[in-house]
Amino acid sequence: MALLFTITLFVSAALLFWIQPLIAKTLLPILGGTPAVWNTCMLFFQGVLLGGYAYVLAGVRLLGVRRQAALHVALLLLAALFVPATLSAFATQPSIAGDNPTFHLLWFLLKTIGLPFFVLSATAPLLQKWFAAIPHPSARDPYFLYAASNAGSLLALLSFPLLLEPNLRVSEQGRMWAALYAVLGLLVAACAIALWRDGKKATEEEPVSARDAEGQNAFTGTTDQDEAITTMRRVRWTMLAFVPSSLVLGVTTYISTDIAAVPLLWVIPLALYLLTFVIAFAKRQYIPRRVSSRALAAAALVVVLVYASGATEPAWILVLAHLIFFFVAALVCHTRLAEERPPVKDLAEFYLWVAVGGALGGVFNALVAPALFDTVLEYPLMIVLACALRPRDESAEVDARARLFDLLLPVGVGALAAALGVLVMQFEIGNVGRIMLVIGVPLMLINHFLTKRPMRFALGLAAVMIGSLVYTAGSGRTLARERNFYGTLRVTESGSGAFHRLQHGSTIHGRQFVDEERRCEPLSYFHRTGPLGAVFDVFNARRPASNVAIVGLGTGATVAYARPNQQWTFYEINPAVIEIARDPRLFTYLRDCHANAPVEVVLGDARLQLQNAPPRHYGLIVLDAFSSDAVPAHLLTKEALDIYLSKLAEGGLIAFHVSSRSLNLHRVVAGLAQSANLSALVFDDGEHDPINGKEPSQWVTVARRAEDLGDLNIDPRWQPLDKEARPSVWRDDFSNIISVFRW
Incomplete structure (x- = not known):
């Protein structure tokens, strides 16, 4: 029985994460190849996922497990009528122009793939609920099925750029996806029959403690699962899901902007994101909490050095630094999330709040941040917030004096970075030397004195990034900034005042002499x-x-x-x-x-x-x-x-x-x-x-x-x-x- 549910969840997850890069790739030609295509698609997917989890929670409470099983099988059949077998509708859309085609794209996705994706997104938590109602030794803790689901997602994501995309056309993949969807329908029906035949009359399990549950994760000996589900606990679940969700979009935008907007570079961060879920919710704890916490601090120091310095080469090393940080940060957040998961009776609500956090990450990156910020400020913000969510070192002080120093020490480090930024401009020092003085020295101090307390460490990193702006400002005055669906633009005046420069992302896209006599010379x-x-x-x-x-x-x-x-x-x-x-x-x-x-x-x-x-x-x-x-x-x-x-x-x-x-x-x-x-x-x-x-x-x-x-x-x-x-x-x-x- 467990094998049937595992295979069904695996296929469902694979379909769910196969269609995501497939649709986004098909939409690229009508949206200018911008990385925002993927971010907007991710916002849609996360929003529908949230809707699916809400449907599971409401359905179980209103209908019970058995009747909702019948409803879900019916919805699965209905959604089959909307499966785009060839994806031709996506490739023939008219041009979308303007500052923000986000809502046009979201509406198009909703009316074409919305219902099938909704049904698929609800399948994973719903099948776990069904399995929990069946008399099976593992039914008291079906969270291992969550790991199986994420494994299917991971396999689909990696297979797309490495196996499917190089060997199959989009139309061929569309037909294969539709056929596999039909197979999934049969598997879900088989699971529903098993539930109706063997399922318990009661739809809820008694709460089970972390110590007693069979196959329980061996994170701690605590009884976090038995805690009442308070508002603060829901906030923690949401925040621990929100930060990795925002980070995965931030790091994807960074990589895609400076390399190319292609599925390979989309799926790597998302695959790492899912891998952290697999590790965090596995039956064994493969990476101790203390190790991942310290690794996050080290990775954060490196990525802040790279980010604050504005380094652009060598590309693969910089990309690797960002991906390592993202992986460790997501792992820390998801491990804490796994430690706080509730008993089986509250499983649907837990997934709902995890989905809320994921959807909020998409909303923040795709809608809120572009409206609020004229630079890609959401990425460094999430770097800081992820570091603040690190578990505190057991030897760290916890008194009022320590909390005061959580504010004072970062301010001092930021002031030092700003002072060094002013100082280095007075001397003939190479660019690498300047970066190591202005950014490297403060980061070394943070590493030595601020790592034990997460908030102190996070604020220290923020202070260095802010203080180092004094150094980067020396490269020229900013004349204009613009940000929209297509990226971030900045016009600056060169330090000598001889040129105006247009910069998109990290790259100069042109310049012009200010001098009227040379103004019509094509440059760059x-x-x-x-x-x-x-x-x-x-x-x-x-x-x-x-x-x-x-x-x-x-x-x-x-x-x-x-x-x-x-x-x-x-x-x-x-x-x-x-x-x-x-x-x-x-x-x-x-x-x-x-x-x-x-x-x-x-x-x-x-x-x-x-x-x-x-x-x-x-x-x-x-x-x-x-x-x-x-x-x-x-x-x-x-x-x-x-x-x-x-x-x-x-x-x-x-x-x-x-x-x-x-x-x-x-x-x-x-x-x-x-x-x-x-x-x-x-x-x-x-x-x-x-x-x-x-x-x-x-x-x-x-x-x-x-x-x-x-x-x-x-x-x-x-x-x-x-x-x-x-x-x-x-x-x-x-x-x-x-x-x-x-x-």
Whole structure:
């Protein structure tokens, strides 16, 4: 009997967490490839999960276990009518533009996948309730089924990017998912029959203590399970679920923003999140509380050093640091949650409050934080809060004097960080040395004096992050900040006052001279002495057509290459970018530098908006649609290339900006060019000239014929793309980030 319930829960959880990355990946092309797609989907999933748990709690109380079993089987059959077998509805949605398409996306998810997901989300806690009503040796403590459920979720998440996505198209996965849903229906029906046949007449078990329950977790010898369920206990459950939920979205946004918005980078944090549940709710305690608490303190010190310093390289080490911290923080919270779980009779309510905490994490990150903060402040806030939830060291003081020092010592450490930040600017010290003095020294003091008391430690970390702002402020005055669904934008003035710079996430997206005489010089990755300058030289010399399309507006710097007889069209999905580029207090390229050429800015996703252009309309298409340091993967697929080629005039050129700290994107373009039998050259320009505003950049230019590339063929800086070790051709339903990652 236990095996039947275990298999059913495993399949249910696998379906639940298979559909999440599958749907989000399918939605990426209509939402600009932004990491917020995943955060919004997670908000939806967490909200429906909460609804499912509320349904379980209310159903058991109003109907009893037996009658709710009949209701659930009926709902499972009804939901089968709404299962999207091919997911084609997702791929054919119209463009969604504007500052905040979050609610449009939530409504679309609700009406397409809402009912099946609701039924699946309720299945895990409900089956555990059914099992508890069956005469079985393990029925008095069915929490081991929770671990089995999370194991199924974990397997599905890891299988998606490693096995399913590389080998199956989205439509094929949709059909497989629908078939497995039918299998689940049979399994749930079998569980219901077992309940009706063998279930006890009473629907509630007597409370069982932590010591007496068979198969009980061996965390402590306490009787936490027998405590009355007070308001404060519910608050603790909610908070211990809220912090990891917010952290998983925060760390996912961090990774996706600077690498790519792809399922592989979504599922790693979520898989770690579920793994901590598996470990915390297992029958044995694999990681002692004291070990995980100390590991959290160490990981927090490292991640605060990385975060406060603004480090961006090497990417894999930084990503690893954030993931390790997240894993340990989630483990500490979920272990405390497992220790406080109630007896079987209150199981449904326990899961409900855990779901409330998870949903609040999604609401906070996807809705509240973007409305309240113009930077990604929610992530460091959750770092601090997670550290505050650490178990207190048994040797720590607990008197009033200690509580006073919980406030005074962090203030002192923060003041020290600020003072050191001012001091280092007076001396010629390398950047690494400055970081170690301003951030490293205060963190060493925290490690030595503040770790025993969680609140003192957490406030100390917050003080260092705040105090170190004095140091980072020395890099330039902030002129404007914008945050919306598509990310965080910041415009700064350089320390010398010579430039204005646009920054998205951690990456510079363009700059402009303040000096009027040089204001119309294209800078950064678009410098006249760089790859794009050479591309425009060839284009203007051959002139296959006078129309130019630029995917990605940025500061508008590329318009400085315009000629009077040309027609320029920019495609930009982010309204905030358009506002910044058109604000003459920030940048004036669009106002002053277009050489009287007509310039149009089209709001919306480039792939969808380009389809409205006439066939073979553009002589040059420039792809520069970055999200922080990553190109949205859906702009580098075969389907995307087909659109570009359909709009490219005979003899025209397509220029791909493929600069990335983390990915070898030129290899992706190489695969696309080879599959379409195109000629392609790459220019890896490593020159960095900060005085003249030039950044290193890498560009790939492709054309239908080699002769269309003109003088690029004889320019030694332009080289043929490496024909060896090319990755598979990316498609809308296939991408392989690992194959192009810079290790």
